[in-house]
Amino acid sequence: MSTPAAEEADAGNDLETSLSSASLRRSEERSAEIEAQIARDPSGFRVLSGDRPTGNLHIGHYFGSLENRVRLQDAGVETLILIADYQVITDRDGTGPIRERALSLVADYLSIGLDPGKTIIFAHSAVPALNQLMLPFLSLVTESELRRNPTVKSELAASGDRPMSGLLLTYPVHQAADILFCKANLVPVGKDQLPHLEQTRVIARRFDERYGRAEPGRPVFPEAEALLSSGAHILGMDGEKMSKSRGNTIEIGMDATTTAKLIKKAVTDSDRHITYDPVNRPEVSNLITLAALCTGRDPYEIAAGIGDGGGGGLKKLVTEAVNERFAPIRARRADLTADPGYLVGVLRDGIRRANEIAEATLSDVRTAMGMVY
Structure with missing residues (x-):
């Protein structure tokens, strides 16, 4: 029988190993295999990607990820695009003009070729069942695991004497909920984001081991795979990171x-x-x-x-x-x-479709946990 400390060490090893040369090579090889599978038959994949509404998107976003999202959509991959509005307050005191920025993201998405008839564009704050997954997911991770997450570690190191918010500490779990609510099995990421995806995979695996399944032979959550981005990295006009x-x-x-x-x-x-x-x-x-x-x-x-x-x-x-x-x-x-009503309509329709998916997933979760009343 494993102890909580042993489970914690195993998960830490999972996350640290994800950045090893051998693991990275496997991820690159698997990404190439996935691309070949998509070319043959895209119907087996569901992709989740997205952005925080902290300002207008720029050409670094376009060449780094947006262009690839359109490519996957046009290849026939089921695609969901998340406007991560709750994550805006993860590391800051206020949200800014968040509604305006969210609609700006919708305009950016549509202008580059994302089709709301094919791609679901939604804000995760408007999907209650998605956020409800945070509770069972938090039961599957420890504080020290979260503190070892690269994003949490870097923010903690940069914060000085400022206390870390609970939302920032649990950021990796919220990110897992974003991916798993729709049972996405493919997430486009850069190499530096592999530990985040591994945390999501750990949560999916632990849920199956601890709480069981909604139906025999089928885990509630897939272990989402990484599709390593081949997008170009563009510096800002000052020679620093474009931000x-x-x-x-x-x-x-x-x-x-x-x-x-x-x-x-x-x-x-x-x-x-x-x-x-x-x-x-x-x-x-x-x-x-x-x-x-x-x-x-x-x-x-x-x-x-x-x-x-x-x-x-x-x-x-x-x-x-x-x-x-x-x-x-x-x-x-x-x-x-020039037609903000249309942008609102696109977002609301995407939210409606995302809620349908989230409610079905939450139903599976409740069944697996024995919480259907």
Whole structure:
């Protein structure tokens, strides 16, 4: 018989091992297998992805994840997109204009090609049954496990003397509820997010072991797999991580003039001859990468074409590439934001559909736990 301490150590090992080289290699190999399966038959997959409504989405989001969501949707994979509004208050005192930002996310999603007829777009605060899963899930984890979660650890280290909120401590469990309420079996993630998904897998496994099943032979929750993202990583215009809070982003919905001004201020270096060298010339190479993503051209070819044109020539090319690539998206977005009633309708319909899924899942949970009255 295992003790609580032994169970806790096993889970800690699960999470730490998820970042090992061997585990990462297996995840990469499995992702390739999943992509092949999707190409053959996408019907066996349900994907959950999403964003926190803390500001407008930017081109880093687009090339890093949004473009991939549209690809999966169009391939026929059942897709749910979460607006994680409760998570806005996980690490801050206030929410800001959260309703406005949530609708802005809906406009971003629709403008890039997500289809509300195929993809469910919803806010998790509006799905009570999803959040009710937090109670049984919290019974399956320990405080020390949560404190070992990478996000919780980093926030705790950065907080100084500020006390950690209970919501931040239980963030990994809420994230698990987001994934498991719809029984998603596929989650697009970056390599750094593998420990979060492993925590979700641990919770699904423990629920089955501790509470049982709603029907013989079928666990209530699948152990969701990672689909490792191949999306590009774009730096901000200051050469640092592109982040809404840093103000160094090019937003998806920005106009062409504002975009040009931001790129004009972008950090480069003193060498007038333009080369693509991500290691030694990260800022210059970042702009070249952005132009390559927008045009579909090879980055080395782009750099060679600019040659001695210097930073000015590079920024001119990048500006033209970005504005041309995003012009139709921005036009669609302008039309969408002109009709806020439509955006509200899309979100409400997605919430309705998400609630139907969540209620069915909660029914399975109650049956497995012997709590049907």
